[in-house]
Amino acid sequence: MAIEKIIVLGADLTSRYSLENYLRRCRYDVASASTIAVARAFLGKDNFDAIFLDLKLSDGDGTDFLKEIQMRPQKPLAVITAGSGSIESAVECIKNGAFDYLIRPFSDEQIGITLRKAEEFVRLIRVNRLLSQDTEESEHNLLGNSQDMENLQQLIRKVARTHATVLIQGESGTGKEAIARALFRQSPRARAPFIKVNCAAIPENLIESEFFGHEKGAFTGAVNKREGRFELAHGGTILLDEISEISPALQAKLLRVLQEREFERVGGSRTIKVDVRVIATTNRNLEQSVERKEFRQDLFFRLNVVPVFVSPLRERREDVLLLKREFMQRFSRRHGINIKGITDEARQTLLNHSWPGNVRELQNVIERAVILCGDNGMLEMEHLGLTVSNPPPPSSAAIGLATARAFPQTSGHIGGFPSLAEIEKHHILAALNHCQGNRTHAAKLLEVSIRTLRNKLHEYNGTTPASQDERVEV
Ligand SMILES: Nc1ncnc2c1ncn2[C@@H]1O[C@H](COP(=O)(O)OP(=O)(O)OP(=O)(O)O)[C@@H](O)[C@H]1O
Ligand SMILES: [Mg+2]
Structure with missing residues (x-):
């Protein structure tokens, strides 16, 4: 159960006991308080997950105590129980941080529903806290010793x-x-x-x-x-x-x-x-x-x-090894794979690579390598999938050769030479393929806007750009 310890605070003995009995039957650990002073003392000594709080109390106003609770770092979830209620009072309490508002007489079933909602809420908060801690500590830290x-x-x-x-x-x-x-x-x-x-x-x-x-x-x-x-x-x-x-x-x-x-x-x-x-x-x-x-x-x-x-990462190679270490740890933890180490050859390949996709590319290479390596293995060169180390930028002659190879049967043009539009189309599709269909990355690679790329692709498909059906990534 996400909720274990509950305080029941109320001046009226009969209704307090009936609520406490129900909660105990549901196996909650219940502390009974007839005054704000007693409830405050409980909160001072222990952490409570929830408090059922009556608005009319002998030593103060329940709404003020609700506000006081909200200031606590370990604030319990507050459920207001009121003898009679008005919409204004309920709205006021919710505004001041109450989780729910119940008007007496309420049935066991009503309390049951509130408890189920509260359990789910507390559980979500804990999961969220865990996730954000994880992201904060490891994923958002900016690493580098260059x-x-x-x-x-x-x-x-x-x-x-x-x-x-x-x-x-x-x-x-x-x-x-x-x-x-x-x-x-x-x-x-x-x-x-x-x-x-x-x-x-x-x-x-x-x-x-x-x-x-x-x-x-x-x-x-x-x-x-x-x-x-x-x-x-x-x-x-x-x-x-x-x-x-x-x-x-x-x-x-x-x-x-x-x-x-x-x-x-x-x-x-x-x-x-x-x-x-x-x-x-x-x-x-x-x-x-x-x-x-x-x-x-x-x-x-x-x-x-x-x-x-x-x-760019290729200009700060000192960072490659540090980032590699961090990513290996992160991904072995995430995928539950224990990696024994990395071979010298694989380490050298990482150092020599030109990293056109920079840290994102390194991150992807290491994640894939960790998965391919498997439990208790050594990370080897073949797991990296980086066969060419430090490829020189292609010369225009090389591009010309590649073009000739890519368009062997080009016809309808003078001397069988491909048109500029054909070369452009081939180049765009090759970039898209290289980026596994990711248009944002392909646009970056080609140094054009995503809009230009989108229009070109629509042109090739013979469709018109319909922006509404595009996935909006924000
Ligand atoms: N110095 C660093 N330390 C740790 N992780 C990093 C570092 N630099 C980048 N990363 C990680 O690499 C990935 C890519 O980084 P980020 O998205 O910030 O790049 P970007 O420059 O905004 O890229 P783009 O131009 O494609 O949007 C992210 O997962 C990010 O957390
Ligand atoms: Mg970015």
């Missing part, structure tokens, strides 16, 4: 204390989001919301409402008003992931939010003010996007208050 990572950690510590806007730039998989989360966790806003928006994954027609919310009836399908991500992040931090992907119209609106910290919901006229710390990430070179007039310069300056550059 000089680059040490400098980065130092910068994070300095910047986290401030509310300054941060722009994190780096190749795909280098840990930009991990850095954003580290900044958030070390900031004074760590207890406030952290809201992430993946600018590349939200269809263009929905992104403004996703950012700023909408009023009821603002557009077809807006049946209710909805708060946007900026409103939800109020008091906390917003992560604008892949910021380079937003349209010029939205860039202008975002500029205003960054300057004034205010906006209107789509279809609304009321100005909403927010206090939000902004962190943005990009794996494109934003300065180049500015030069090419794809990204507003004024917005770039507003975002780039503190620039953070994350170097």
Whole structure:
């Protein structure tokens, strides 16, 4: 049982006893308190999972005691029992943290239902706590002993204390989001919301409402008003992931939010003010996007208050072995596989590899290797699936050769030479295949926006882009 110890607090002896008897029959460990003072003494001595709390007590007001309980670090779940009740009083108690509100006379069945709900609730809270601890301790720790990572950690510590806007730039998989989360966790806003928006994954027609919310009836399908991500992040931090992907119209609106910290919901006229710390990430070179007039310069300056550059993993090889160790431990724990060690050859292969997918690639390689290695085995080179070590970038001649091989029967073109469109299609499909169908990763690999990739694929399938059916990854 998730709930074991319960206090029953009530001035009326008969109703207290009947409730206690029922709880004892259900095998709960029950402590009986006729006054707030006695209940307080119980809470001082032991941890209780729940308290049934009458509102009318001889030495004080039950609502005040309910508020007092909420301040305790190990607060028990509070169920209010009232002789007579009103909706206002019930709402007041729930607002003050009560789990449920029962009006006498209540049946054993009613208490049974409340207890079952309470059991489930406590269980979920415990599972959630365990999961978040696990994620916090292992998965979100930013590891690295290279000089680059040490400098980065130092910068994070300095910047986290401030509310300054941060722009994190780096190749795909280098840990930009991990850095954003580290900044958030070390900031004074760590207890406030952290809201992430993946600018590349939200269809263009929905992104403004996703950012700023909408009023009821603002557009077809807006049946209710909805708060946007900026409103939800109020008091906390917003992560604008892949910021380079937003349209010029939205860039202008975002500029205003960054300057004034205010906006209107789509279809609304009321100005909403927010206090939000902004962190943005990009794996494109934003300065180049500015030069090419794809990204507003004024917005770039507003975002780039503190620039953070994350170097690719191939430029900080010291980190490879440290990360390998962490990932081996993490995945052997997760999959219940005990690994004896790693061969020198496999270790050297990891060090020599060029890691185009950076830390994410290393993480995936190690997870697969741990699974393939099996219980009580040594992790060997063949488990890594990295046959080519440090492949040089293909020369244009090599690309030409590969193209000729890929299009042996090209006809209908002068000299059997493939058209540019054919080469592009072949290249896009090859990238998609390489990324096992993951469009986000393929788009990054090809250095195009996910939208461009999506449109190309629709073109090949002979369909029109219908953004509604795309999975929105936020
Ligand atoms: N220094 C690090 N220590 C531990 N784990 C890391 C580190 N850097 C990255 N990771 C892990 O690698 C994975 C990829 O990192 P992350 O998602 O932050 O990359 P990214 O730069 O945002 O990639 P993308 O551009 O593709 O969105 C995550 O699981 C992250 O926890
Ligand atoms: Mg990311």
